[in-house]
Amino acid sequence: MKSTNLSLIAGTVALAAVTGFAALSAPGDADATGAKAAARLPVERSSLLCPAPGLSELAETTYTTFTPASGAGGEAGTAELKPSVPTTADAGDGTTAKKDTKKKAADSDKPVVSLKEPGKPATADASGSDAPALVGTATGKLAPGWTTQQTTTVSTGASRGLLGVSCTGPDTDFWFPAASTAKSSEDYVHLTNPDDTAAVADIELYGPDGSLKSDVGEGITVPARSSIPVLISTLTSEVADDVTIHVTTRTGRVGAVVRAADGAGSDWLTASVDPTGTLVLPGIPADATSVRLVAFAPGEEDADLKLKLLGKTGAISPAGHEDLHVKSNMTAGVDLKDITRGEAGSLLLTPAQSGQATPVVAALRVVRGTGDKQEVAYIPATGPVGAQATVAGNRAKGSILSLTAPGATGTVKVTASAGSGGGERTVKTYTVKGGTTLAVTPQVPAGLKGSYALTVETESGGPVHAARTLTLPEDGIPMFTVQTLPDDGGTVEVPAAEQDLSVLDD
Numbered sequence: 259m260k261s262t263n264l265s266l267i268a269g270t271v272a273l274a275a276v277t278g279f280a281a282l283s284a285p286g287d288a289d290a291t292g293a294k295a296a297a298r299l300p301v302e303r304s305s306l307l308c309p310a311p312g313l314s315e316l317a318e319t320t321y322t323t324f325t326p327a328s329g330a331g332g333e334a335g336t337a338e339l340k341p342s343v344p345t346t347a348d349a350g351d352g353t354t355a356k357k358d359t360k361k362k363a364a365d366s367d368k369p370v371v372s373l374k375e376p377g378k379p380a381t382a383d384a385s386g387s388d389a390p391a392l393v394g395t396a397t398g399k400l401a402p403g404w405t406t407q408q409t410t411t412v413s414t415g416a417s418r419g420l421l422g423v424s425c426t427g428p429d430t431d432f433w434f435p436a437a438s439t440a441k442s443s444e445d446y447v448h449l450t451n452p453d454d455t456a457a458v459a460d461i462e463l464y465g466p467d468g469s470l471k472s473d474v475g476e477g478i479t480v481p482a483r484s485s486i487p488v489l490i491s492t493l494t495s496e497v498a499d500d501v502t503i504h505v506t507t508r509t510g511r512v513g514a515v516v517r518a519a520d521g522a523g524s525d526w527l528t529a530s531v532d533p534t535g536t537l538v539l540p541g542i543p544a545d546a547t548s549v550r551l552v553a554f555a556p557g558e559e560d561a562d563l564k565l566k567l568l569g570k571t572g573a574i575s576p577a578g579h580e581d582l583h584v585k586s587n588m589t590a591g592v593d594l595k596d597i598t599r600g601e602a603g604s605l606l607l608t609p610a611q612s613g614q615a616t617p618v619v620a621a622l623r624v625v626r627g628t629g630d631k632q633e634v635a636y637i638p639a640t641g642p643v644g645a646q647a648t649v650a651g652n653r654a655k656g657s658i659l660s661l662t663a664p665g666a667t668g669t670v671k672v673t674a675s676a677g678s679g680g681g682e683r684t685v686k687t688y689t690v691k692g693g694t695t696l697a698v699t700p701q702v703p704a705g706l707k708g709s710y711a712l713t714v715e716t717e718s719g720g721p722v723h724a725a726r727t728l729t730l731p732e733d734g735i736p737m738f739t740v741q742t743l744p745d746d747g748g749t750v751e752v753p754a755a756e757q758d759l760s761v762l763d764d
Contacts, residue, residue: 298645298749300328300402306394307513308339308425309448309526310485311410312387314417319384321370322651323406324675324711325396327377328748335398338369339406339425341390342450342485373400379650379678379711391450391485392425402748405711407651409739412524413732416444419523419633420730422739424649428452428511432529434503435589436518436552436621436636439463439470439491443520447503449478450485450513457510463490464554464589465498480512487517500591502554502619518636522625525739527636533557535615537639539622540604540695541660541725541740542567542597547632548625549594551605553618555584561616562609565594568662569603573693581610584618602697604662604723607639626736635727635740642721643670643714644745649726650711652700656729659712660697663690666720673715674700678708690722714743 311319325337370392371382376399396404406425412418428450437445451457457480463470472493480486490503505514516527531537533556542549555561561584566573576597584590597603605622609615622637652674661670669689676683681703690696703710714724724743731737 296751296753299752300332300749301747302397302401304396304401304404305427305452306339306404306406306425307428307450307452308392308406308408309423309450309515309517310391310487311384311389311408311421314412314415315387316414317385317387317389317410317412319389319408319410320651321382321406321408322379322678322709323371323373324379324648324650325373325376325400326403326646326648326713328402333398335396335400337373337394337396337400337404339371339392339394340367340369342393343483376400377683378676379709381678381709391448393450393452393483403646403648403746405648405650405746407649409651409728411730417519417524419525420728420737420739421525422651422728422741423515423526423528424741426513426515426528428513430507430511432505432514433533433554433619434516434527434529435554435619436527436623437490437501437503437516438499438520439494439497439501440499441497443518445490445519446487446517447490447505448485448487448515448517449480451480451482451510452513453510454482455510456481457512458508459512460506460508461488461493462504463494464502464504464587465496466500466589468588470494470496470498470501500552500589502552502589520634522632523634525635527621528638530619530621530638531641533617533619535609535617537607537618537620538604538662538664538723539620539637539639540662540723540742541637541727542603542605542622542624543626543727543738544598544600544602544697545626546598546624547596547628549597550591550623551594551620552589552591552623553582553584553620554589555586555616555618557617558586559616560585561618562611563607563618564610566606567597567603568606568664568693568695569601570694573606602660602695604660604695606664624740626738631735633735633737635738637725637740638742640723640742641744643716643724643743646713646715646748647724647743647746648711648713649741649743651728652710652712652726654702654706657700658697658727659700660695660725660727661688661690662695662723663692663720664723665692667692668719668722669717670722671715671717672700673713674703675711675713677703677706677710680707681705681710687717692720
């Protein structure tokens with residue numbers, strides 16, 4: 259009789275093959291019980307989706323794609339973003355339209371931007387209103403922590419503004435507080451399907467009095483590897499200044515992001531962190547002239563929240579807005595005005611009573627400037643940077659990094675990458691005192707040419723939340739956009755097998 263043992267390593271290899279994890283590492287050390295600890299392995303494949311940046315012939319868009327230089331083993335891999343396939347609705351009628359559609363479908367196989375190596379960003383530009391949504395995949399060494407920044411400048415018109423978004427991964431459930439169906443607003447939900455089969459999505463809207471009646475928000479088909487924009491004011495006849503959008507899929511998965519535009523400007527609103535009892539909204543600019551908080555409680559219970567502004571020296575309660583009551587399935591909005599008063603800060607939402615944490619989602623609508631010189635951006639509640647978080651598209655001037663420690667003091671390492679056109683990376687460590695926000699101008703890479711990425715890694719202490727603000731003043735308008743930095747999911751914990759398996763052969 260012959261005995262063949264399948265070791266723990268073999269079991270892990272099988273798991274890696276099934277789940278898409280990357281290189282195999284040695285099992286963790288045994289704990290006191292003799293069980294093997296889980297290993298953290300770099301992911302082997304990542305997906306990103308960028309919404310169509312258009313709506314204006316004056317739109318100028320820059321894509322910056324980047325993967326941190328982690329030193330992990332594995333194959334070199336590829337990372338590229340390609341145009342989504344045009345939908346039937348995009349094609350129009352007639353022979354010319356059909357030819358254009360075939361050409362666009364053929365062009366969708368050509369990458370718009372490709373990354374060649376970890377640690378150095380790559381960029382590409384697009385102009386006009388017909389720039390498509392992008393669908394991208396990274397493999398091998400380029401997959402762990404892969405990120406892409408899409409930054410669009412529109413100088414005039416209803417879509418005026420600096421619009422920035424960190425391209426998102428596909429999912430099946432998204433919450434977007436701080437949208438609007440008001441007559442002065444044009445808010446679109448952009449749905450992008452990365453897969454080879456159609457996805458079917460539902461869009462639910464909730465206002466201050468509950469669900470907004472809609473007969474057309476259900477069963478929206480998103481064709482394979484395509485993207486569609488949905489104007490939310492066409493989904494309901496009800497008008498509300500504060501609206502929460504809930505996007506779910508019945509089949510498949512999508513990337514979802516909201517393009518919000520009103521009289522103050524326009525920007526992208528990304529999804530809030532999943533419903534939870536305590537929320538952090540980092541990176542409110544020091545010179546914000548108006549800050550509006552919008553929150554939603556999706557469960558069966560009302561939520562009572564305490565509001566704290568975490569500033570440079572500590573936490574304060576906003577005068578007159580120390581508490582917020584959010585009714586179940588109703589959107590609550592509160593105007594915090596110029597809450598920061600010249601000092602950058604972050605908002606912390608906690609349960610009003612200990613032990614009564616009702617899950618909520620939230621986002622901020624932030625305005626800089628006054629009168630006809632205003633600009634708007636959005637800050638969703640976000641998770642901590644965790645092991646590592648990255649944001650690309652930083653320039654030599656105009657980048658501000660906000661670091662917030664809502665609990666215990668935390669220390670993070672911030673790496674400014676080499677530039678897309680040259681330069682050497684720099685590394686600096688910051689300690690963020692508990693209950694404060696530290697706003698810093700990142701140390702620019704030596705000899706910088708082009709743009710660079712910022713990678714934030716937790717070193718010690720409590721969790722730190724982060725956001726990056728890009729500013730680009732134009733004609734007296736303080737144009738800006740804010741991107742949050744949640745953990746990039748570049749590594750995945752792989753459970754160790756509890757026992758060896760054996761196969762007995764005669």
